[in-house]
Amino acid sequence: MLASELMLFPDGPLRPGWVRIEGGVLTEVAESAPPAEADAVEGILAPGFVDVHCHGGAGAAFDDGPEAAETARQVHLAHGTTTMLASLVSDDPDRLLNTVQALVPLVHDGRFAGVHLEGPWLSPQRAGAHDPDLLSAPGARELEMLLATGVVEMVTLAPELPGGIEAIRRIADAGAVPAVGHTDATYEQTREALAAGARAATHLFNGMRGLQHREPGPAAAMMEDGEALLELIADGVHVHPAMLSWVHRSAPGRCLLITDAMSATGGCDGDYRLGRLDVRVEGGVPRLVDTGSIAGSTLTMDRAVRVAVTEAGFSREDALRAASAVPAALLRRQDVGQLTRGARADLIVLDHQLQVNRVLRAGTEVS
Ligand SMILES: [Zn+2]
Structure with missing residues (x-):
């Protein structure tokens, strides 16, 4: 049982609350005075972060097989x-199919919530840090084979490619x-693309046609749609803090923080x-040696939350929800991302500078 003066509920401000953990699940979540046996934590008690866009860490990438994937996962878990x-x-x-298949056991045992395919169905004009030689238009057969693995939960693609809209329909189905x-x-x-079922913008503004007054482009279309969720890389480098702040104010409750972290x-x-x-990587910013294009980030979710609060004017509540409840909603997961009864007991304790001091996953303390 954990209690805090500053607990993050699904709505409203941080306020006193407590949770009971049994069998790795939250069996009680309450605002009343905590029972005497509750362990009162110092700082903010919040749900564990949910990251839908991360490529690796600790020198390892998810593309490099299960062992590397586990190594990288541990950094972000900490x-x-x-x-x-x-x-x-x-x-x-x-090769992509082989990589996905190798990760299937790690999804089945619960270590990962699934696989996010970022490509290869991307625009060569907006390749960013993707090898342009590997990009293609979506093929129905390869898409079916990848979906048949049963672990693909998200696919980033460029809808203007031949077959792009049909692929979006199929992925949504x-x-x-x-x-x-x-x-x-x-x-x-x-x-x-939105009408066909697209539900999110992958790292809004990065790797897409820009926002212009005569050609509003993808960012404006995604922002004005009331339902679409908007990934933001809040490292202060990928997107100017003023733009992070503007998107947050313009699309309340629809921003989700991602790391796009690389190895x-x-x-x-x-x-x-x-x-x-x-x-x-120089000064923590990774760039392609060939083109100088930013190549992912070295963010962790806690730092993204800190940047959102200190540089982009998010409230602590909004930043924490953008790192938990909003991405959980994107994945249509009710058991993670919120401190509610029946959810998995994924909890973090942050100090007043928003540094993570404790992490529990399914009720078990992570060292
Ligand atoms: Zn990308």
Whole structure:
């Protein structure tokens, strides 16, 4: 049983509350005075973070097999991420299928909530840190084979590619999240994608046609849609804090923080790889050696929350929900991302500077 003066409920401000943990689940969540036996924590008691867009950490990437995936997962878990998708960068469809299949056991045993395919169906004009040689238009057969693994929960694609809209329909029908990203789509094409079932913008503004007064592009279409959720990389580098703040005010409750973290996360500056491309990390910012394009981040979710609060004017509640309840809603998961009765006992304790001091996953303390 844990109690705090500052607990994050699904709604409203941080306020006193307590939870009872039994069998890895929250069996009671209450606002009343805590029972005497409750362990009163110092700081904010919040649900564990949910990261739907992360590529790795600790020198390891999710593309490199189960062992590497577990190594990377541990870094993010230590920073409070208790639910995550394994995001995979663009690859040749056969190799990609093998990579996904290798991760199936880690999804079945609950370590990952699924796989996020970021590519290979991306625009060569907006490839960012994806190898342009590996990009293609979506093929119905390869899509079916990937969906048949049963673990693909999210697919980022460029809707303007031939077959893009049909692919979005198929992904939505399969119960996964179609996300618009790495795209040169126009405003109109993006609206078509939304009508076909697209539910999220992959790292809004990054890797997409820009926002312009005569050509509003994908960002405006996604922002004006009342339902679409908007991924933000809140490291203060990918998106100017003023834009983070503006999106947050314009689309309340629809922003979700992601890390887009690559293998260098939790490590030092130096040389790394993203897929097959060489990346150099300087001052914590990874860039492709060849083109200088930003190649993911070295964020952890707790730092994204801190940047959102200190640089972009999010309230602590909004930043914490953007890192938990909103991404959980994107995945249509009711058992994670919120402190509610029946949810998995994924809890974090943050100090007043929003540093994560304790992490519990399914009721078990993570060291
Ligand atoms: Zn990306």
